[in-house]
Amino acid sequence: MRKFKLHNGERGAALTVRVTPRARRTEVAGIREDGTLRIRITAPPVEGRANTALIEYLAEVLGIRKTRIEILAGEKGLDKIVSITGMPSEEVQKRLQAWIDRTEESS
Secondary structure: OOOOOEEEOOOEEEEEEEEEOOOOOOEEEEEOOOOOEEEEOOOOOOOOHHHHHHHHHHHHHHOOOHHHEEEEEOOOOOEEEEEEEOOOHHHHHHHHHHHHHHHHHHO
């Protein structure tokens, strides 16, 4: 099983995400070789809709408020650095992995 990369920061965790907009459904699509989390988003990359959908999806997956998630870099690109405040990387890892495992079981 491939692991995604998380980084600890002063105020929480950060992870790299590769977004695929205009997908059939919003879902975690896997983990790239470099540890980047791949996420498919149904929203188009127009007027920030894909970014908003990404934040909403990550908030749902992690069980936190959307205000605790911020796109630090890559706002206009497919590759993004996302910050999760108030949660250590170990907890983010645990929650994301549980979500991935659950969705793989139901597939």
